[in-house]
Amino acid sequence: MASLRLVPSRVYPDLGAVADASELRRVVGALLTYGLLTSMLMLIVCAAAWAIASSRGNWHAADKAKTGLVVSLAGAVLVGGALAWANWLIGIGNQFQ
Structure with a gap:
């Protein structure tokens, strides 16, 4: 039976192939910033709503x-992690060029 030999390949992102890669980075960074700001604002709104609803005795609204507070916190963590991960991947891609 023939043996299968795996050869490691070098596949890296070629950011130079994308026209205006710096513009793409700016757009992605701006979108992630808006996502982070939105989730942080919703975190503040939900925390205030939770405090007000609890003090008024409205347990369903609380x-x-x-x-909403947990969802907005998870969204903020995911967006912040996506930005850090994208920057890490771009940094690794630039090491091999």
Whole structure:
């Protein structure tokens, strides 16, 4: 039976092939910044709604605000992580050029 030999290949992103790669980085960075700002603002709004609803005794609204707080926090973590991950990948791609 023939043996299968795996040869490691060198596949790296070629950011020079994309026209205006610097413009692409700016657009992606701006979109991630807007996403982070939106999730942080929603975090503040949901925290305030949770505090007000709890103090008024409206437990259903407090529960919904608590859920919104967790979702906005998860969104902020994901957007912040996506930005850090994209920068890390771009840095690795630039090492091999």
